[in-house]
Amino acid sequence: MTIRVLMTRRIPELTSGMDLAVLPRLNELLIHLRGMASEQPGYISGETMxxxxxPSEYLxxxxxxxxxxxxxxxxxxxxxxxxxxIDDLLGAPTAYKVYGYE
Structure with missing residues (x-):
């Protein structure tokens, strides 16, 4: 059965004091993680919104x-x-919810 995994992350707004120096590393990690996922057996697709x-919340x-x-x-x-x-850089864990089709 095909499933969808919804992951939410909160990336603090730059004005809230998030260290600008962490942004390149965060972006690098997110890109690397997406690339790794795309090579996994059973992976179909992913999208980020x-x-x-x-604007600080990403899905x-x-x-x-x-x-x-x-x-x-x-x-x-x-x-x-x-x-x-990633979670350490963001200061909060990523939340996961898994949904299946009926």
Whole structure:
């Protein structure tokens, strides 16, 4: 069964005091993570959007062939290390919700 994974991240506004020096590293990590995901068995697609009413909130939608494929990727130690660094830079964990089709 195809699933969709909704991931939300909050990237602090630059005016809130976020260190501008972390932005290049954050961007590098996000691009690397997307590239790694695209090479995983079961990965179909991904897209990133921002909330038009709250520009600091981003939504990433990943589409996977199965829950098993997603879980394998979610439990990948390299992915987890990169995600931990992203969350550390942002100061908050990424939230995940998994949805299936009926």
């Amino acid at each position: 921002h909330n038009v009413e709250d 990433v939608i990943g589409t996977w062939k199965s829950l098993e494929a997603w879980r394998k990727w979610r439990n990948n130690s390299r992915r987890a290390a990169i995600q931990a660094e």
